[in-house]
Amino acid sequence: MTPFSYQRPERIDQAIALHGPQSRYIAGGTNLLDLMKENVLQPGQLIDINGLPLREIERTAEGGLRIGALVSNADLAWHPQIEQRYPLLSKAILAGASPQLRNMASTGGNLLQRTRCYYFYDTATPCNKREPGSGCSARDGRNRIHAILGASEHCAAVHPSDMCVALAALDARVHVEGTHGKRRLELVDFHRLPGDQPQQDNVLIEGELITAIELPVEGFASHCAYLKVRDRASYAFALVSVAAALEMDGDIIRRGRIALGGVAHKPWRLEEAEELLNGKRAEPECFAAAADRLLQGAQPLADNAFKIDLARRAIVRALTEAAGGTVR
Amino acid sequence: MNSANSPLGKPLDRVDGPLKVTGKACYAAEAEVPGLLYGAVVSSSIARGRIKGIDAAAAEALPGVRLVLTHQNRPPVASYDEPYEDDDAADGSPFRPLYNDRVLYSGQPLALVVAETQALARHAASLVRIEYEVEAHQTDLQAAREQAHDAPAELPEPRGDFDSACAAAAKRVDCEYGTPVEHHNPMEPHASIVQYQPGGELLIHDKTQGVQNCQRYLEQVFDMQGKIRVLSPFVGGAFGSGLRPQYQLPLAVMAALKLKASVRVELTRQQMFTFGYRPRTFQQLKLAADGEGRLRAIEHKAIGQTSRFEDFTEHEVEWSGMLYACDNVRLGYRLAPLDVYTPLDMRAPGATIGVYALECAMDELAHEVGIDPLELRLRNYTDINGNEGKRYSSKELRACYQQGAERFGWSRRPAQPRSLRDGHQLVGMGMATGVWEAMQMPASARACLDADGRLLVTSATADIGTGTYTAMTQIAADAMGLSMAEVEFRLGDSSLPQAPLEGGSATVSSVGSAVQRACAGLRQKLLDAVQQSPASPFTGANLETVEFVDGQLRLKSGEHAVPLRDIVQVSGALEAEASVKPDEKRDAWATGTHSAVFVEVRVDEDLGTIKVSRVVSAIAAGRIVNPKTAGNQIVGGVVWGIGQALHEETLIDHRLGRYMNHNLAEYHIPVNADIPEIDVIFVEEHDEIVNDLGSKGVGEIGIVGVAAAVANAIYNATGKRVRDLPITLDKVL
Amino acid sequence: MSENSSAAGQTCTISLELNGERRELQVQPWTTLLDLLRDQLGLTGTKKGCDHGQCGACTVLLDGRRINSCLTLAVMHDGASLTTIEGLASEATLHPLQAAFVKHDAFQCGYCTPGQICSAAGLAAENRASSRDEIREHMSGNLCRCGAYPNILAAIEDALPTLRGQEGAQ
Incomplete structure (x- = not known):
């Protein structure tokens, strides 16, 4: 690691004030230190935010939950309110990483995970995300794990989080605070597509700090499923993952949500696809139609065409499971 | 001796277990050395070319950085190939770290930064700038197939007439199988600590499977005869990666010599992908049989990758000439040199991939003939190794088939692929045969009974997790009639009696025989000692009329007994050393270990995910010294086989000539959740030919055949043949 | 600080x-x-x-x-x-997990072993895994290249009741 200075403020405003162009906030550190050891990131200053009062999980006025950004992934997944009201989130978190990493990683940090693209991690290779303008090695290289949706000629990386896929399906919101004050963003708008600025994973402005994630009242607790397809049974990133959430009225879908992981630079949702579920009988044909719509425009690279078919099958499976009732 | 109290053959706990579970076992990078400096390796980013310049100024300017070592300022090293040729060297010109400005492969060590802390060394290493003259490279075996040459391997001559037998046969299979590059990836990264002694001698803590191999290598390369001692008491896994001295060792020595200080060089996980590996191969199998499945002709042709500087060969195709009865056999093996490092023996080298291809082809043949795959093996059973024309000293493979099939419930296998389901899962069953050699190498051991009656047995072998400490303690305790607690076995020190590389499943056979022989010598000395006294009741006795049991020397007649401790209290410590070579009686026989592996898989019919749900592995490996540790070896081999079948592949970007998934997040080895219950059966196998112990070794046989059994089970589940490993879900969708 | x-x-x-x-x-x-x-x-x-x-x-x-x-x-x-x-057990005795790892030969080379044991101690404290499949999943953050997984599973299964008994008693 490149040497850096270290500060540990106790108040949010102090943390934000400390932040400069060479700074990074550190919470769990599980991805940041990983990248610093590879010299992918070389911040001059780390601002340790673990002293900030961001560890509460509280009820919001409207009846949802506000989750402090420093709540660990494990604590969140096993929180009684999450397990009972938002099992989709719990399942997604527990499908990711390992118990050790989930004990360390923070809620806010999970949103800021960087891609697992091989080239991003290897400083000996060109990568636009790491070094803008150097080129995208993945596009004509090893791209079995890369994006099929929303990629650009500059970047084909995928966002690696499981938690964010569930948060996207749940219409979660992100609370951030910076020198210009506080903002509240929809999670689906938080991450961005690579376009010609793949170095930007999300819409945060320099120095902004994630303070909380907010969950709306509706948790789809009785009909949800998180399906993660990967190369080994555990401790591997998703090739494709699906968060499926349904509000059922008998066997009729009143409202449906589908979010995909492992296929794009951000959790992938499409309202038009979900509308194909609403008011329909929960059966494979309806699920397949929604899947086809969601995957419309998918563009495979040399090694990842299978992801399109796989995603389609996974969507149908996840929706079928969700329709059958949440497995507790 | 092998009395009722003998520990031999008992499922005893590992003697080094308490040290390992408490964190007290000390591995190579962990020796406490005062004033230690730390090295960090700078690796090449290109696959082929020359170093035009190295700018180390920024690194050297950091306080605490002591040295940036390159080919320009390294200490003198040998310039001919021979000094670099270690006990496991391939044909050719061995790689010489920091020798000159040539870049031979991506990841090659080009500089070593030495600093006062590891963190500083790593940081400084990131500041070293290397300017290259880049040359065109080739790392793709597929693209270089035409440039292949015959491997310098001693293949059996073709026997019979393959072409006409094949043409005349009723049933034929002709398939090509592909296997990827795999890396050993032991959990412990390779590391060396070179402890610089006041007189200039070097005491070295290294991760290796052969302390004397490393010692000789360094003595030759650095012209330091008699000044080097290598220690390696604990090895955090190796699987072949420690058979040759790896580059961190000479780098650490260079730095220590240059600085006259003690230096540690520990590779990063990424750098664990910058030396030997299992090579990528393509294998063509042609099997021809009559209508009943009797093999008429076999052709097995392999092409593997190697480096530009060495021809790495392994026993890859020979298995097809020995496993079944067949009169017409033709084997071929070619190598294509690429701009990569030389491959390296990796768990059951050659057999792991060669038998995979053969056993998949046999499954395809069974389907072609329309008989059960196990029945096909039985119809072609032989007790003769056709390559050598010799009968096996023992071969209880038939018992493996029978007991394994029964335990597994093979009779319940559906003959028709894709006909057994459980919900979304397609269930399939597959089997394969495994085979490995039963080798023995020359080895020595020393046994010393001290004045307190404690036995110390030593040999310069290794325990890489294989249970050498425990097995040798058992053999010695048995030989001397002592309890396990009264015996200590020491290894991993180049100053101990000569031992071969710890590999090839030959350690129990080689070192175990030497331990046995040394103990026999010690028994004679003890008897001689008691006979010193004129009135000894043992006067006239010889080793045939006495026995060593329960810590005593006694007449078999039962009239007299004397505790060994009493003998040495009078005589002082007694010691015997023995060197053992394979007995000539072996020459008339073929020797080998065998297995039958049965696997059940569950394949999600929509998602393609594959789960191995049951494994039975029946093993014939002679006498098992310790069923607990040996069973664990087999289980580990099966886990490796599952990884080979489903997970492991080092991905290379041929444009860059560089491995891209060089970490443990993207180079997938199985995790706990991938592994089902694994049922190991050791069938009875009595062998008086292989060695006095009748023991053949179990480190390799556990993996051989497993990947084929998994692939065959996947075919049975899905009706799909996937002929290139690993079988990832996209290949079965 | x-x-x-x-x-x-x-x-x-x-x-x-x-x-x-x-x-x-x-x-x-x-x-x-x-x-x-x-x-x-x-x-x-x-x-x-x-x-x-x-x-x-x-x-x-x-x-x-x-x-x-x-x-x-x-x-x-x-x-x-x-x-x-080093601090899991008192000097003279092995922690129940350490003893179970020895008894079940839940390792070969021993290099992943301290991590496996500490991880299993964490698993016991979490109290979220009881069945074999749950233990397998919750131990999947610890690679064992020697492949001793079935023995690791057996050792943890063996030690869990003792560990949970100890916690209940505290």
Whole structure:
């Protein structure tokens, strides 16, 4: 690691004030230190935010939950309110990483995970995300794990989080605070597509700090499923993952949500696809139609065409499971 | 001796277990050395070319950085190939770290930064700038197939007439199988600590499977005869990666010599992908049989990758000439040199991939003939190794088939692929045969009974997790009639009696025989000692009329007994050393270990995910010294086989000539959740030919055949043949 | 925590309760907990397998919870309590997990073993895994290249009732 200075403020405003162009906030550190050891990131200053009062999980006025950004992934997944009201989130978190990493990683940090693209991690290779303008090695290289949706000629990386896929399906919101004050963003708008600025994973402005994630009242607790397809049974990133959430009225879908992981630079949702579920009988044909719509425009690279078919099958499976009732 | 109290053959706990579970076992990078400096390796980013310049100024300017070592300022090293040729060297010109400005492969060590802390060394290493003259490279075996040459391997001559037998046969299979590059990836990264002694001698803590191999290598390369001692008491896994001295060792020595200080060089996980590996191969199998499945002709042709500087060969195709009865056999093996490092023996080298291809082809043949795959093996059973024309000293493979099939419930296998389901899962069953050699190498051991009656047995072998400490303690305790607690076995020190590389499943056979022989010598000395006294009741006795049991020397007649401790209290410590070579009686026989592996898989019919749900592995490996540790070896081999079948592949970007998934997040080895219950059966196998112990070794046989059994089970589940490993879900969708 | 700057950069003083003993330690900001243990304190029972949170060999218990010590900075844990393999049991006796690992031969080379054992201790404290499949899943953050997984599973299954009994008694 490149040497850096270290500060540990106790108040949010102090943390934000400390932040400069060479700074990074550190919470769990599980991805940041990983990248610093590879010299992918070389911040001059780390601002340790673990002293900030961001560890509460509280009820919001409207009846949802506000989750402090420093709540660990494990604590969140096993929180009684999450397990009972938002099992989709719990399942997604527990499908990711390992118990050790989930004990360390923070809620806010999970949103800021960087891609697992091989080239991003290897400083000996060109990568636009790491070094803008150097080129995208993945596009004509090893791209079995890369994006099929929303990629650009500059970047084909995928966002690696499981938690964010569930948060996207749940219409979660992100609370951030910076020198210009506080903002509240929809999670689906938080991450961005690579376009010609793949170095930007999300819409945060320099120095902004994630303070909380907010969950709306509706948790789809009785009909949800998180399906993660990967190369080994555990401790591997998703090739494709699906968060499926349904509000059922008998066997009729009143409202449906589908979010995909492992296929794009951000959790992938499409309202038009979900509308194909609403008011329909929960059966494979309806699920397949929604899947086809969601995957419309998918563009495979040399090694990842299978992801399109796989995603389609996974969507149908996840929706079928969700329709059958949440497995507790 | 092998009395009722003998520990031999008992499922005893590992003697080094308490040290390992408490964190007290000390591995190579962990020796406490005062004033230690730390090295960090700078690796090449290109696959082929020359170093035009190295700018180390920024690194050297950091306080605490002591040295940036390159080919320009390294200490003198040998310039001919021979000094670099270690006990496991391939044909050719061995790689010489920091020798000159040539870049031979991506990841090659080009500089070593030495600093006062590891963190500083790593940081400084990131500041070293290397300017290259880049040359065109080739790392793709597929693209270089035409440039292949015959491997310098001693293949059996073709026997019979393959072409006409094949043409005349009723049933034929002709398939090509592909296997990827795999890396050993032991959990412990390779590391060396070179402890610089006041007189200039070097005491070295290294991760290796052969302390004397490393010692000789360094003595030759650095012209330091008699000044080097290598220690390696604990090895955090190796699987072949420690058979040759790896580059961190000479780098650490260079730095220590240059600085006259003690230096540690520990590779990063990424750098664990910058030396030997299992090579990528393509294998063509042609099997021809009559209508009943009797093999008429076999052709097995392999092409593997190697480096530009060495021809790495392994026993890859020979298995097809020995496993079944067949009169017409033709084997071929070619190598294509690429701009990569030389491959390296990796768990059951050659057999792991060669038998995979053969056993998949046999499954395809069974389907072609329309008989059960196990029945096909039985119809072609032989007790003769056709390559050598010799009968096996023992071969209880038939018992493996029978007991394994029964335990597994093979009779319940559906003959028709894709006909057994459980919900979304397609269930399939597959089997394969495994085979490995039963080798023995020359080895020595020393046994010393001290004045307190404690036995110390030593040999310069290794325990890489294989249970050498425990097995040798058992053999010695048995030989001397002592309890396990009264015996200590020491290894991993180049100053101990000569031992071969710890590999090839030959350690129990080689070192175990030497331990046995040394103990026999010690028994004679003890008897001689008691006979010193004129009135000894043992006067006239010889080793045939006495026995060593329960810590005593006694007449078999039962009239007299004397505790060994009493003998040495009078005589002082007694010691015997023995060197053992394979007995000539072996020459008339073929020797080998065998297995039958049965696997059940569950394949999600929509998602393609594959789960191995049951494994039975029946093993014939002679006498098992310790069923607990040996069973664990087999289980580990099966886990490796599952990884080979489903997970492991080092991905290379041929444009860059560089491995891209060089970490443990993207180079997938199985995790706990991938592994089902694994049922190991050791069938009875009595062998008086292989060695006095009748023991053949179990480190390799556990993996051989497993990947084929998994692939065959996947075919049975899905009706799909996937002929290139690993079988990832996209290949079965 | 106190700080001072020197030519070699910032150094910080932290206080750790390490295996039951309160220690004042000087660390640089970039010193990982793992490097502090192995290189600075000579506590080499905690292993470095990948240094990137991808193998679990460096697992320790931080305030009773299992974490990867390679992916956290020592300076971030001023005032914390840390248990490593060296502190799991009292000097004379083995921890029930250590004894079960020996009994079931739940290792070969031993390099992943301290991490496996600390991880299993964390698993026991979490009380979220009881069935064999649950234990397998919850132990999947610890790679074992020797492939001793079935024996690791057996050892943990064997020790869990004892561990949970101990907790119930406390």
